[in-house]
Amino acid sequence: MSAGAVQPRTLAALLLVLAFVLAPHAAHLPWPLTATTVAVGGWRWYLARRGGALPARWLRFVLVLAATAGVASAYSSLLTLDAGVALVVSMGALKLLELLGPRDLTVQVLTGLFLVGAELLYSQALPIAAYLLAAVWGLITVLVAGMRRTGPDAPWAHATQAGRLLVQALPVMLVLFVLFPRISGPLWGMPDKGNAVTGLDDEMAPGAIARLGVSDAVAFRVTMNGEPPPPERRYWRGPVLTAYDGRSWTRSPRLEGEPPELPEPQSAVAARRYHIILEPHQQPWLYVLDIPAAAPEGSRLGRGLTAHTDEPVRQLRRYTVTSYPRYRLGAEVPERRLTPFRALPEGVHPRTRKLAERLKARAEGPRGIVKRGLAYIRERGFDYTLSPPRMTDNWVDRFLFEAQSGFCEHYAGAFAFLMRAAGVPARVVIGYLGGSRNPKGDYLIVRQADAHAWVEVWLPGEGWRRVDPTTAAFPGRAEGGVEASVAETERVPVMARS
Numbered sequence: 368m369s370a371g372a373v374q375p376r377t378l379a380a381l382l383l384v385l386a387f388v389l390a391p392h393a394a395h396l397p398w399p400l401t402a403t404t405v406a407v408g409g410w411r412w413y414l415a416r417r418g419g420a421l422p423a424r425w426l427r428f429v430l431v432l433a434a435t436a437g438v439a440s441a442y443s444s445l446l447t448l449d450a451g452v453a454l455v456v457s458m459g460a461l462k463l464l465e466l467l468g469p470r471d472l473t474v475q476v477l478t479g480l481f482l483v484g485a486e487l488l489y490s491q492a493l494p495i496a497a498y499l500l501a502a503v504w505g506l507i508t509v510l511v512a513g514m515r516r517t518g519p520d521a522p523w524a525h526a527t528q529a530g531r532l533l534v535q536a537l538p539v540m541l542v543l544f545v546l547f548p549r550i551s552g553p554l555w556g557m558p559d560k561g562n563a564v565t566g567l568d569d570e571m572a573p574g575a576i577a578r579l580g581v582s583d584a585v586a587f588r589v590t591m592n593g594e595p596p597p598p599e600r601r602y603w604r605g606p607v608l609t610a611y612d613g614r615s616w617t618r619s620p621r622l623e624g625e626p627p628e629l630p631e632p633q634s635a636v637a638a639r640r641y642h643i644i645l646e647p648h649q650q651p652w653l654y655v656l657d658i659p660a661a662a663p664e665g666s667r668l669g670r671g672l673t674a675h676t677d678e679p680v681r682q683l684r685r686y687t688v689t690s691y692p693r694y695r696l697g698a699e700v701p702e703r704r705l706t707p708f709r710a711l712p713e714g715v716h717p718r719t720r721k722l723a724e725r726l727k728a729r730a731e732g733p734r735g736i737v738k739r740g741l742a743y744i745r746e747r748g749f750d751y752t753l754s755p756p757r758m759t760d761n762w763v764d765r766f767l768f769e770a771q772s773g774f775c776e777h778y779a780g781a782f783a784f785l786m787r788a789a790g791v792p793a794r795v796v797i798g799y800l801g802g803s804r805n806p807k808g809d810y811l812i813v814r815q816a817d818a819h820a821w822v823e824v825w826l827p828g829e830g831w832r833r834v835d836p837t838t839a840a841f842p843g844r845a846e847g848g849v850e851a852s853v854a855e856t857e858r859v860p861v862m863a864r865s
Contacts, residue, residue, distance in 0.1 A: 380522040384505035388479045404460040411463040452485045472513040479506045572615040577774035582815040587645040589811040602657040605798035607671025613715040616795045623669035630658045630694035645684045656690040698830035708792035716763040723788035733791045741839045751841045775837045779820035782836040792825035
């Protein structure tokens, strides 16, 4: 062994600490990558114990190419957060195969510190923070042992000195925390060329959701316990909008403050349990699969079963939810509690009001009104587009009788108004519809391009029922996403294509 070589026990300590750093990442890395990383570490330890030569440069080069291709294949890209972390893990493991002296040891420690920071992109929970602090302590201990090269058989003898270095760094950390300018949201969510899209707002006006349809940014990721529901049943519930002023649908704080309408399961099919990693979106709600059985931990349900937190989601958030695939919601509601869901401003959309009167006169009850309303949209050649015409005053009349072209918010907003005008209680729900499956990661990715709006109507004896006028007219929207419904000339995000 050369004088400047890393001592075997220091190498063993390094491998142990790197395994400690890698452990939390195993939860979101493909298992073949985790297994390969462990195997490479074992190989390097075997070579050190046997005194064997390190792999030739050409072999290391081939392994780097294979690892890069493997990551690109697993994630379909090298430009996402998950793929970037996986690539660092792969390259860090292969770097072990050329580790000889203090310089290589320093590179490994720096890689470990980078992975510590990367784990904070997935979770900032206090237990994780404490775990990662212990990992940093271990990395600094190994670095000190490798640099000083004294007491080669006892690298952990330097743990005290490493601890002192961390304590000495605390004042610097506190000063930077106080003085360094902080942004709303994490660095990886910074705007791109000034056109950042953070997600759905709590107000829906014509064109509000269409702007998200051209973004392939990730909204959240979902891991299901068991098979995910079919695409046409992947409605991810967000804010429920109950107030309309003639232009925009908004939330009613008074109604949101009332007790939630807890669903009654209507099927022997077991409830679905799943886990979501939600990207920061600067709003206080959590998205859940329709319909949630209870609020996720750390949140509460409003009357419309929107899950709210006390603070806006400014960092990645993990939560677990159970939802009912079939349910009955609010079947026994007093008439006085339905009044707000029929309220409309005076003097707006007169042509739509007349259409509602005709539907009501020809239909047999509320269910018949809903069917005739859907038939009106389905049979008149409406278009679904990411570039709807600009509509200002009396936009519902213009949409239903003139333009007959729009995105999901046009269909949902206009249909909810039509139902209320015909006397059927209605409200708008905004969230997401769909999600593409990553077979290698075995989870769903829901993107901003999947943003959607639909309607819930209240029917006697049945309660609140989901009605989606967009998919009624364009069934391909539910089964194949936006790309399956808009014209071929429309600009659909690359990552959102099927």
